[in-house]
Amino acid sequence: MPPPSGLDPWMVGRHFGVVIDAGSSGSRLQIYSWKDPRSISIVKGSELEFTLPKVEKGTERGDEWVHKVEPGISSFANNPEGVAKYLQPLLSHARKHIPPSLEKETPLFLLATAGMRLLTPVKQAEVLQEACKFLVLHSSFKIDEPSTMGPCGSSVRIITGEEEGLFGWIAVNYLMDGFTGSSQNRTTYGFLDMGGASTQIAFEPGHVSEHDAKHLIDVRLRLLGGQEIKHKVFVTTWLGYGTNQARERYVGKAITDFEATRKDGQRDVVPDPCLPKDLELTEKPVHDVPSDTHTNKAHRLQGTGSFEQCMQKTAALLNKSTPCPDTPCLMNGIHVPPIDFSVSHFIGVSEYWYSSEHIFGLGGAYDFVQYERAASNFCSRDWDGIMKEHELSRAQNRLGGDGEVEEDGKVVAVGKWDPSVERSRLEMQCFKAAWIANVLHEGIGIPRLMDPGGNVTTEGDKVEKEAEKKGLGRPAFQSLDTVGDIAISWTLGKMVLEASKEVPLSSSTHRPLVDPIEEIPDTPGFHIKPIRPPFWSMNGIEDRITPLLPIKLTRSSLGFSPVLFLLLISFIFFAIVAFPMRRHLRASCLRSIRHVTKRDRGYSLEEGTMPNGHGYSGASRPGSPTSTTQKWLYPIRRVFSFTGTKPQPVALSVVTSHNPKLRHISTTPTRVSPTRSYSLPNDFEVTASSTQYVSRNSISRSPSPSPALLDESLFMANNNVLSNGVPSLARSRNTSQMNLSGSFTRQMTSRNGSFQYPGKGLQDE
Incomplete structure (x- = not known):
């Protein structure tokens, strides 16, 4: 289609x-x-x-x-x-x-x-x-x-469970017209939701104290006219308080209590008032029971069918005695602002509806008296009789979850269940009915409505009238599943918010709408954590x-992760190329930093001016293409030198006024002294084959340089060699002085008033 x-x-x-x-x-x-x-x-x-x-x-x-x-x-x-x-x-x-x-x-x-x-x-x-x-x-x-x-x-x-509660609160009030009318007459409904694992409450407190204001979340919506409405809503959730997990906690406690009073030779059969009479189920505790004890083993629970006893036993699961650090609290020590039930009226969905409507047929306005009677009658029934009636209803395809069967517009039978109700619903109905009643009245505190006739009156259509007599107006609680043909769910609340976001802003001062979770106050210890x-x-x-990426380069096309492949290539490159060059890269970075620093300080690089302020005459010979090429090829040669091929030594000569001719001296590599470095102040001649120096005058000792500067000096010397072996250093016709303090330390020999470095230690010929 x-x-x-x-x-x-x-x-x-x-x-x-x-x-x-x-x-x-x-x-x-x-x-x-x-x-x-x-x-x-x-x-x-x-x-x-x-x-x-x-x-x-x-x-x-x-x-x-x-x-x-x-x-x-x-x-x-x-x-x-x-x-x-x-x-x-x-x-x-x-x-x-x-x-x-x-x-x-x-x-x-x-x-x-x-x-x-x-x-x-x-x-x-x-x-x-x-x-x-x-x-x-x-x-x-x-x-x-x-x-x-x-x-x-x-x-x-x-x-989070709180977000579910907020979206559900929006859905309920949207369907019940809680957002329409003037702001003075607008009254919103509270929202209750219970699933298998947790239960939530969301409502707008009537009178908010300064203490409670920090626990509220702003819920903003925009009406079609552009007007923004804002409600401050409290929402919280109780994990483990859904019907399924509450049942698991109940079973664990029932088995533990049974084992504590068990007599020798007694069978592993635990009486259970929360199951219909004579129904037997095999269950194993899953909460807070040591794994190495008999208590952890599976036990048979046999129904005794007493709704009143079930109410008493399940009330302990509310944990009302848990310490309350931030009063007031409802269940399990969780803070909830005071609820004025003359103003706040609640609507329950999910399990509140299913447990009331599917078997009892009492969905809608809630009457505890009527609800209690239906639950007591169901729990006390024999399990075999319940199953026979259920199978008969399924065979005859008797529809309707209200427990009534109509023929020609007349009710001909009651107590018939919807064929969609499964066996598990019938097994757990007694427990769930008791748990729902305890959460509503003992937990949240919704008042029980007692009509003047005591327990005699059981017609549900009188509940609203009795509520009006007591000044409550609307029922304090009612269970719903749909309004019209729209189901009440948190997903509807989310879509109401999205549709409201599309309404144009009526003022430039208005902020765009966002999800309530993004309106959480910036308060330390706020009870909602996204x-x-x-x-x-x-x-x-x-x-x-x-x-x-193009579709051909995605994981589905390549069969492997392209990101992982790129990371692998990057690692290989680093291991083979970048890591061996780490010192040279560091020297380059230091040189660049010094260059920028000198430029910022206003150093002049014109002819005749040295960075240290000493002048010299002569022109600097520009670097040749060969010099530039060698500069960039040097790191590559250093990389491949690790494979066993060592670079050949390069001869380096410096010509002064006393030594006008170039002399290329190549000697065997010399051992580097770890403790000495030298300054050559006057006329000198430098030959770099493993970087050796020849001086015609004297050698003065200076502090030993750092390894980084040694590497840098070698790098600079080699990078300044021209194509014909002449270093691109400034040459002076007069006496030149260059301080090479911080250069390599070498062992030296003396010959005819000059010193050479043949590599055999310091000798005077």
């Missing part, structure tokens, strides 16, 4: 956004759409001016706006190369439903949640890098450039370079 055409009236002026919710059990791609805010005519003072862009499903009809693959992306921790094949169906689905002409302006996000948070930082980075590379190379969707957040910026990353895996590894560098 080809992508939709821009000629479709539904497509006119429509923008899209794509989110991949990479969860622990699977990845769900969702396509959203909205009208371009710049194409909407806004009448001043109209209701439209004070509303957010309308975010809808990304397909005109059907459920094709969602596509899911399994398992979770975190399962590729040890095989990150498999991420590309895993994401291929999701990307193909998105490209099939979004016109190619709109791809470049359509943002695409892959935001990973609980499963990826459990991986090590290195594993996280490897999986995300492969995901980023695949999405960039195989689509034209709008993806962020590399940044400190990752190789694809904020487009491909792991979000997840930043170490992306800048070898793969991270390759990800940055690959888009700039």
